[in-house]
Amino acid sequence: MVSNQKILNVELGAKSYPIYIGSNLLSQKSYLENHISGKQVMIVSNSTVAPIYLDKVIKLLDKFNVEVTILPDGEQYKTLETTNIIFDALLKAKFDRSATMIALGGGVVGDITGFAAASYQRGINFIQIPTTLLSQVDSSVGGKTGVNHELGKNMVGAFHQPKAVIIDVDTLETLNEREFSAGMAEVIKYGLLGNVDFLLELEKNVDAIMNRDKNLIINAVSRSCEDKANIVAEDEFERGKRSLLNFGHTFGHGIENVLGYGTYLHGEAISIGMYMAAKLSELEGNLSVGDVERVKNILTKAKLPCNIEGEVSSENLIKAMSIDKKAIDGNIRLVLLKYLGDSYLSDSYSKENFQQVISNFCQ
Amino acid sequence: MVSNQKILNVELGAKSYPIYIGSNLLSQKSYLENHISGKQVMIVSNSTVAPIYLDKVIKLLDKFNVEVTILPDGEQYKTLETTNIIFDALLKAKFDRSATMIALGGGVVGDITGFAAASYQRGINFIQIPTTLLSQVDSSVGGKTGVNHELGKNMVGAFHQPKAVIIDVDTLETLNEREFSAGMAEVIKYGLLGNVDFLLELEKNVDAIMNRDKNLIINAVSRSCEDKANIVAEDEFERGKRSLLNFGHTFGHGIENVLGYGTYLHGEAISIGMYMAAKLSELEGNLSVGDVERVKNILTKAKLPCNIEGEVSSENLIKAMSIDKKAIDGNIRLVLLKYLGDSYLSDSYSKENFQQVISNFCQ
Numbered sequence: 001m002v003s004n005q006k007i008l009n010v011e012l013g014a015k016s017y018p019i020y021i022g023s024n025l026l027s028q029k030s031y032l033e034n035h036i037s038g039k040q041v042m043i044v045s046n047s048t049v050a051p052i053y054l055d056k057v058i059k060l061l062d063k064f065n066v067e068v069t070i071l072p073d074g075e076q077y078k079t080l081e082t083t084n085i086i087f088d089a090l091l092k093a094k095f096d097r098s099a100t101m102i103a104l105g106g107g108v109v110g111d112i113t114g115f116a117a118a119s120y121q122r123g124i125n126f127i128q129i130p131t132t133l134l135s136q137v138d139s140s141v142g143g144k145t146g147v148n149h150e151l152g153k154n155m156v157g158a159f160h161q162p163k164a165v166i167i168d169v170d171t172l173e174t175l176n177e178r179e180f181s182a183g184m185a186e187v188i189k190y191g192l193l194g195n196v197d198f199l200l201e202l203e204k205n206v207d208a209i210m211n212r213d214k215n216l217i218i219n220a221v222s223r224s225c226e227d228k229a230n231i232v233a234e235d236e237f238e239r240g241k242r243s244l245l246n247f248g249h250t251f252g253h254g255i256e257n258v259l260g261y262g263t264y265l266h267g268e269a270i271s272i273g274m275y276m277a278a279k280l281s282e283l284e285g286n287l288s289v290g291d292v293e294r295v296k297n298i299l300t301k302a303k304l305p306c307n308i309e310g311e312v313s314s315e316n317l318i319k320a321m322s323i324d325k326k327a328i329d330g331n332i333r334l335v336l337l338k339y340l341g342d343s344y345l346s347d348s349y350s351k352e353n354f355q356q357v358i359s360n361f362c363q
Numbered sequence: 364m365v366s367n368q369k370i371l372n373v374e375l376g377a378k379s380y381p382i383y384i385g386s387n388l389l390s391q392k393s394y395l396e397n398h399i400s401g402k403q404v405m406i407v408s409n410s411t412v413a414p415i416y417l418d419k420v421i422k423l424l425d426k427f428n429v430e431v432t433i434l435p436d437g438e439q440y441k442t443l444e445t446t447n448i449i450f451d452a453l454l455k456a457k458f459d460r461s462a463t464m465i466a467l468g469g470g471v472v473g474d475i476t477g478f479a480a481a482s483y484q485r486g487i488n489f490i491q492i493p494t495t496l497l498s499q500v501d502s503s504v505g506g507k508t509g510v511n512h513e514l515g516k517n518m519v520g521a522f523h524q525p526k527a528v529i530i531d532v533d534t535l536e537t538l539n540e541r542e543f544s545a546g547m548a549e550v551i552k553y554g555l556l557g558n559v560d561f562l563l564e565l566e567k568n569v570d571a572i573m574n575r576d577k578n579l580i581i582n583a584v585s586r587s588c589e590d591k592a593n594i595v596a597e598d599e600f601e602r603g604k605r606s607l608l609n610f611g612h613t614f615g616h617g618i619e620n621v622l623g624y625g626t627y628l629h630g631e632a633i634s635i636g637m638y639m640a641a642k643l644s645e646l647e648g649n650l651s652v653g654d655v656e657r658v659k660n661i662l663t664k665a666k667l668p669c670n671i672e673g674e675v676s677s678e679n680l681i682k683a684m685s686i687d688k689k690a691i692d693g694n695i696r697l698v699l700l701k702y703l704g705d706s707y708l709s710d711s712y713s714k715e716n717f718q719q720v721i722s723n724f725c726q
Binding site: 119121123154156166322 | 443446450451454455481482483485486507508509512514515518519520521522539600633685700
């Protein structure tokens with residue numbers, strides 16, 4: 001049954017763009033047609049998503065000269081080499097600056113495609129069709145694109161805003177539970193870092209959302225995108241407030257880096273990272289024991305991990321965190337909670353408290 | 364003997380930056396110090412330039428944490444793989460978003476370094492110290508950065524403006540005559556495409572410039588940069604007027620592509636390309652036979668080629684030109700001369716005239 005539809009606008013002056021959120025959007029040509037200016041369209045997808053949704057999207061594009069690039073599925077392919085596969089395809093098809101790229105898939109496809117679009121002939125248009133909960137609420141909003149380097153995550157990339165984002169929540173029907181939970185980590189993040197009303201709503205609805213109530217999902221995706229869009233509009237290039245969106249991420253990226261990308265899903269690592277940041281916030285005197293329990297409860301209800309499983313030494317974790325891009329001249333800056341629903345960026349927390357949290361979570 | 368010094372400002376709002384042009388600039392710390400904000404500095408140079416100027420530049424940076432990456436010399440190394448060598452070095456040095464890169468060398472070093480700076484952690488600061496005439500008057504001004512792909516030149520890149528450009532014409536003393544001539548091609552280009560006064564001046568002074576009269580060189584570099592800076596300020600992202608700077612380039616890139624990068628120097632290929640464009644402009648009824656002779660004369664005085672030496676078929680040249688990024692949906696757009704000192708972008712010239720020019724220049 002079709003439910004509510006929403007349109008958000010990310011306000012970035014000449015680079016503003018709409019986010020369409022709803023059900024059954026991939027049956028309507030206008031969403032795509034209205035945002036493609038040339039004739040040439042390159043769809044980039046992966047070997048998991050393409051068999052399910054590619055034909056559906058191609059059917060919407062009968063007015064265009066469409067080419068397709070299918071990438072292997074997995075974070076380990078989010079590399080400069082994979083980006084070069086897309087450049088090969090664009091050049092073999094003789095696509096010029098008027099071409100539009102469409103990213104059809106999760107965050108990895110979106111990030112690589114966005115970076116390829118940012119760099120091909122110094123920048124062409126692209127449209128995001130995110131098909132995972134994580135990419136719908138996170139990576140498809142805000143224009144961050146990029147690939148990993150063996151020495152660090154997202155170390156190579158560009159700020160490149162899409163022309164439109166089309167979020168059809170029906171695509172979540174084929175998403176497995178583990179991936180869905182990973183997306184919920186980012187949804188919960190918006191509540192924790194800056195929106196206590198949304199947090200309360202999520203605490204009430206998390207079980208129904210996990211049971212895939214479509215209206216509640218549209219609402220949760222929409223509120224998440226709205227929170228992110230507002231922050232991005234204020235601070236596109238992450239010189240200030242946008243850093244708050246990294247809540248849980250410096251810990252999380254460190255965990256991913258030490259265990260190797262792919263051991264945890266990104267959202268799972270962020271879940272552990274948010275819990276670690278909540279624990280540090282407690283030691284810093286901001287949160288009560290009960291607050292931290294609430295954080296653990298909602299993450300657990302969303303079937304997310306709160307502890308690191310696997311061998312990680314304190315030393316290696318700190319080393320991995322210090323190369324993370326939030327570091328300025330060597331200091332590890334972290335997003336901590338002031339209280340549930342408000343956060344701040346800090347590099348002046350107590351080193352002892354930080355060490356204690358790291359020790360408690362490492363084996 | 365020290366001669367005149369000039370400061371130009373490229374007007375791009377928040378991205379505006381100065382170009383310093385003069386003699387003995389690499390002996391003064393302030394030019395660099397005033398444009399570096401963090402502590403971390405990565406100098407990128409190549410195996411030809413580094414032995415001559417690297418120590419001199421490092422001496423200017425005693426307040427900073429300086430790392431160096433030396434690339435092999437040559438257009439064939441202007442690739443994504445080489446860019447990755449720079450990312451490796453930045454990450455191994457744990458450089459963060461506050462780092463500044465310095466490109467010390469010719470156009471290849473500048474283009475790769477600029478693209479690395481554009482992409483590292485989604486964009487860090489960089490400064491250009493161009494050491495060849497070509498890079499001083501062309502690639503160091505305007506923010507175009509990028510690398511080649513085996514299927515086309517400059518196909519991967521970004522618009523990323525430097526914080527400053529420091530042009531010390533003393534570096535030209537170690538430049539061989541062939542490279543100097545290649546730079547003169549771009550100098551002459553500014554006269555031909557939009558500045559008849561400058562063209563007349565060059566026709567008068569070309570011999571003295573070729574004899575390395577330093578004051579005349581400073582003047583020629585400065586006028587070239589000024590013309591380019593004015594055009595870039597009007598049209599940063601090449602949606603209109605900036606295309607005129609491609610005068611001679613679509614032919615030239617085609618020649619480079621067919622013969623293989625490195626057969627001709629870039630400026631040499633552009634010289635042939637400008638002469639071909641002048642010939643087409645004559646067939647289109649814009650230039651007189653005498654005008655085209657003047658074009659040939661000044662290029663010849665600058666010791667530049669006007670004809671393709673080497674086997675190039677018409678078919679291959681057209682194919683290579685049509686993949687060039689100035690093509691829109693398959694049509695080859697060219698910059699033609701209205702008269703000496705004025706140019707326009709056209710895709711409505713006569714196909715027969717175009718074919719005739721191609722045939723006359725191909726073997």
